[in-house]
Amino acid sequence: MEEENWVPDEPVYGLLVDLWGKAGNVEKAWRWYQAMLGAGVLPNVPTFNSLLSTFLRVNKISEASELLQNMLALGLRPSLQTYTLLLSCCTDGRSKLDMGFCGQLMARTGHPAHMFLLKMPSAGPDGQNVRSHANSFLDLMHSEDRESKRGLVDAVVDFLHKSGLKEEAGSVWEVAAQKNVFPDALREKSRSYWLINLHVMSEGTAVTALSRTLAWFRKQMLVSGCGPARIDIVTGWGRRSRVTGTSMVKQAVEELLNVFGSPFFTESGNSGCFVGCGEALNRWLVQSYVERMHLL
Template identity: 75%
Template structure:
């Protein structure tokens, strides 16, 4: 274009910025923005909006906010697209009050929200578990004359499900059918919601409706139905789900096996049935578990076995691997194979499956975070981590000045009731006379510090406490 003597316009530069942004070349997009200004071209509203959207989606909140301010300083007022991008940016960064304030400012300035804006706000409120606010926005959107799209319907059905208003969620499904043909994820959502509500017959009815509609369920939907049957200990129905998965050519996932192993741990009287179901899946995790060797002195054979399995599972996402290893360690611990549980935990920790479980908050101030673990895994992880501190102390001659043991069941917990993790951790600490105290009324965090902590770490039993 330049060779032919054609001069670019602001529209040309906007197109370039947009293209670079779509390709995730953010640096190049900014270079074009700077170049157009150096050549005397004034960025317009589209220029700023495009750059705000690019940076917001990439997670660069500060840059997006600066551009938003600069845009207004040069006399360009935000439009619906700009407000939507900024609301989304603020919400995803965890600044929900600021996002809500900007949404209200948008309306006050006479800028009418569109369907995308409403979807963003409904999704943000849902993610923050502000379910009544999400439902209100949905009603406001309809009152403003907007017809929901598939995204809206999915979010609202999930919100109503979490509120326990499943009949209303079904009514939204019926409403959806007037405009859209429901797809597999919509049916899968209703299977999951009814299953988690404990109504397995409703969950199965929606699963059957999906099949009747000519849709093929995916593995997560089958897992939702399987989980519902397992919770109710309806093992014959659970067996049928797995057989149907295999019959449809679906390959049971790591989550499928994790569900079965967790059920095996919880319902010890039905271990034979659960083991049979685990074998039916044919998942590599089953071979790993049944071929796990007895620990030799030092446990290197168990570590090698666990390492080899994790190499096979390297393509799985971290959350799936964490879920399975949590279930494996919990199962081994509660089955009396505590030495083996400890060695599997060490491999999981070395491979960063639990990235935030042990970290140094500041110099010699450590956090042991157990809140995402099951009861057996938490006790194993705590025992082996304290033993690691002992070894470090013996090697270096200096110990930690403070250790916080976090169970996730304290003043910030969103869940009411008692925690088996907190209870088991407290019992273990009491049993071995760990010098802990709780701070600021946070009953879910046990704190050890100073000379009492260092004296305790020198006890010989610290290395073997996980075996009790």
């Protein structure tokens, strides 16, 4: 760029920071960020989020703290994505010290999502108090784009689940489902043939979503007397996927289904999809423990 006398602008600098960060090259991402500041170009919030994500992925918590401080000093307001990144880091903290540090950063953002978590009530007998709390917060966030809301809800449910607040996690999920935050999580492919899609979720959110969705099927069966003919549970890596390795979501889902003796199985050539069908599925769905699977 210098040889051609090109002067990078904010989008170009931001793209370079983002690309090197996603490539795992922290040093080059940081270097381009510094070059951006040196050129007198003000980073925007997405660029800050990109570099913040880069630091958090490699557990550079102190650098993330300094970056957040710089962001605030420049008068930029942390976004919903900023808070989501920090909450996910807190959930995956390698130590209580890391979790505490991330918690401090979350508070420093001043984002309403932090007060939502801090004021989360303990679930009452029917969970309605948590659902009301979640409903009010999501109403407050109505102007945010769907992807940002999806990311936050995924992080919140995952955090609650892994913190042992599984009743609260289930109630938050139910509200998010009602508000269509995860529009592809459940759909009817054809008459009585349903698809539960978990592949865009964290493992804590996936098992919560699956548990509450299966409980919903049970409730519908008890009311109508009719059950689904088939349910497919997609955990991410299907027949056409070129990804290899083990999916954390698949492992978590498989463990949950096995613990409760479910009739779901994987079809040949598609290990990422669990299939349940026929009378065996319906006999299992009406069992009382299906209503409480999310508490495991």
